Amino acid sequence: MIRANIYKRSIGVNFDDDGGSEVLVWAPLARSVELSVKNGKVLPLKKEKHGYWSLFTDELQPGNSYGFSLDGKNALPDPASVFQQEGVHGLSVATDVKKFDWTDGNWQNPNLSDYIIYELHTGTFTTDGTFAAIESKLDYLVELGISAIELMPVAQFPGERNWGYDGVFPFAVHNSYGGPAALKKLVDVCHQKGLAVILDVVYNHMGPEGNYLGQYGPYFTEKYKTPWGGAINFDDAWCDGVRAYFIENVLMWFRDFHIDALRMDAVHAIKDFSPKHILQEIKEYVDQLMQATGRSHYLIIECDLNDNRFIKPIAGGGFGIDAQWSDEFHHALRVTAGQKQDGYYADFKGIGHLTKAYSDAYVYDGRYSEERHRFFGSKTTGLAGQQFVVFSQNHDQVGNRMLGERTSALVSFEMQKLMASAVMLSPYLPLLFMGEEYSERNPFLYFVSHTDPELVEAVRKGRREEFKGFMTDAEAPDPQAIETFEHSKLQWGLINQPFHRAMLSYYKALIKLRKTHPVLKSCNRENVEVTVNEPQKVLILRRWDTDQQLLCLLNFSDQKEIITVNQLSGRWQKIFDSAARQWDGPGELSDINSDSTITLQPESVTIYNSNNV
Structure with missing residues (x-):
């Protein structure tokens, strides 16, 4: 072995x-x-x-x-x-990975349940597009209330413009971002400021250009097919060397770069029928590393299988992964907010499915899927709330739109605030995508900088094919054009304009509430009750602990709605209202009536607190 x-x-x-x-x-x-x-x-x-x-x-x-x-x-x-x-x-x-003057000896990775994640792309987060430039924005992120930044992949890819998922050197830190020393410095400064660092890694495929692994040995197998060609060889002849290669990669990021967590891309595309799945073996090595160093690290996956084995403990027959992205929460939320039911949204029915996601994390947990034409998914019983990462947008869900539109270009100002609240009020881990907190207007487009003309044309063709299932007559921007990349950069000057400043102020208040209220800061899925009035498009979320309870009224209708709230017995105090004028809202309405009815502003969230449980 x-x-x-x-x-x-x-x-x-x-x-x-x-x-x-x-x-x-x-x-x-x-x-x-x-x-x-x-x-x-x-x-x-x-x-x-x-x-x-x-x-x-x-x-x-x-x-x-x-x-x-x-x-x-x-x-x-x-x-x-x-x-x-x-x-x-x-x-x-040649680089000595051990050489760096670390100053984070007293750093302690926060509990996973305390993570508030901010996903960013190094090349477009700032004008310069480097690790050093990210450092200049860390105080801003701390003030916002972020506790962990998530870097999209930094492994060496061809050219200077790429999302990072075309990387071909898993151990190499991209040269145009600053290389390995600059990444270590960024991590060290993050830790000084109380920020954890999550790194996005890709273990399901390699990019096409500059991929020399196959010349060294059987890193790939034709035993399985993936969207990118032959699968990485995790269970065919000679697979032991391949498995050790990727395990060494995980250990390097944690041990030598002091990364706090890894987000592993699309693990459903990893093909491994070994007696011990590669993800379980990775987890076992990480556990050994943590025992040896005393530092804690987390493994987070992207997986669309709704298979609880991935995040169940090893002792319970699972792979032991700490958490996963929850795309189904996103899909249900987006359809509730008005997204057309096309493409991968076709299987989601709006607010009823959003209610299911609040209760059960997976929408499809053994239910019949009309799009898949089969029963799909497994139950999440016994799994903690911090094992699911939720969001109203991320790099995939923005960038994989043909025109890369952010939520700010698709829904109203009030709906943006409501969607952000839907994420923050959940018993799951919240993730923001860079710029959403101030309603960035630039898109986040798909971009590459390959040097092979045939490959460039194949990428263009692939993007056109990808959007056949979506109802649109527009054409995708050229992924190779530098203008596509430049147009995806954040416009930091926007935060000085009243509209965007109001949104940023709203996000700060919302995140502060999440971090400080004892009910919201808990990821306890057991103390959650959610009901829905589908005709009125109102979702009623109740959460509690031993001393307090919260009642969150989310109105996804574009009309004022008068609802009766049977839960409003005892003394309640309104503590948050997205319609407040301090965030450029239409204004708060009168409080609870004597008959337990309340009028909700369109596209708003109202939160009540009670000490009676």
């Missing part, structure tokens, strides 16, 4: 305390492997067990360019490269 090392990075080039370099590369089908250093040195590696080749040398120092020659062919970059200074087609740069 090939074992990853929890104490230090084993594969690629690593340096000991005396300056010598330990080299280990996996190339099981090669007859010879040589290390080529840019100064002209060519050094043979020794063949080891299980397809590995090794070398110890003092001829390679940090900062040197190097590659590996297989069977006497031209040198290729290192599959475990930490820095590709010259891009995906250049040689690798």
Whole structure:
């Protein structure tokens, strides 16, 4: 059995305390492997067990360019490269991952239930599009109330413009963002300011350009097909070396870069029928690392299978993953807010399904799906609220719209506030997508910067095909055009304008309420009761703890609605109203009437607190 090392990075080039370099590369089908250093040195590696080749040398120092020659062919970059200074087609740069003057020795990763997540794309979050530029916005995020930033993938991809899901060097930090040292500095500064860092990683496929893994060995298998071609080889011949490669990647981010959590992209596309699923094995290694270091780390997945095995404890027959994104909450919320029921929204019926999502996290938890033509999903009984991440928008749900429209371009000002409240009032982990807090108007479009003309045209064609199921006559912006990328950058000057300043003020107040109210800061799914008046489009959410209870009235109708609230017995105090004029709302209405009726403003949320439980 090939074992990853929890104490230090084993594969690629690593340096000991005396300056010598330990080299280990996996190339099981090669007859010879040589290390080529840019100064002209060519050094043979020794063949080891299980397809590995090794070398110890003092001829390679940090900062040197190097590659590996297989069977006497031209040198290729290192599959475990930490820095590709010259891009995906250049040689690798030797980097000592242990070297950095960390100042976060007293840092403690918050409990997962305390996470309020802010997802951002490094290249478009600021004008400069670098890790250093993100540092300049951290005080703003702290003031907003964020507790964790989530970086979209930073693994080296071709060119300078990409969402990051076309990465081909999982260990390498993208050069145009600042490289590995700049990422470490960002993490260190985040920890100084009380912010956790989540890193988005991709273990279900590799991008098409600059993907040299297949030349080193059987990293891929034709046993399964994915939307991106052959699947990563997690259970076919020679899979042990591949599994160790990705486990080492997880450990490196946590141990050497002090990342607090990983968000693993689309794990439903990972094909693994081994007796022990790769996700479970990753979790077991992370548990060992945490025991050895005393630091805590979390694993969060994106998964569209509604299969509770992924997030159930290992002892209970699951894979042990800490949390997952909940797309179904988003879909139900968007349809409730007026989204057409087309494409992947077709299976969602609006406020009734949103009510189900509040109660059960999964909308489809064994129910019949009309779009899938089968019963779908499993129950979430016994799973904690912090195991589900919810949002009103994210990079996928904005960027995978053909025109990249944010919620701000699709719904009214009041509906934006209501949708934000729907997320924050849930017993789940809330996530914001960069710019939503001040109603950013620029879209977030899909962009790439490939160098292969045929690949560029294939991407353009793929985008056109993707939107056939949506009702639109418009054409998708050119993903390759630099204008598409530039048009996706945040406009920070907007926060100085009254309209956007009011929205930002609203988000700050909403997040503060979430963080400070004892009922809302809890992710207890058991103390939740939700009812719905579908004709009036009003959802009534009640949450409580041992001392207090909250009643949240969410009116998704574009009309004033008069409702009778039977739960309003005892003494209640209104503590929040999205219609308040302080947030440019239409104004608060009269309070509860003697007959327990209340009039709700259109597209609004009103929250009442009681000490009687």
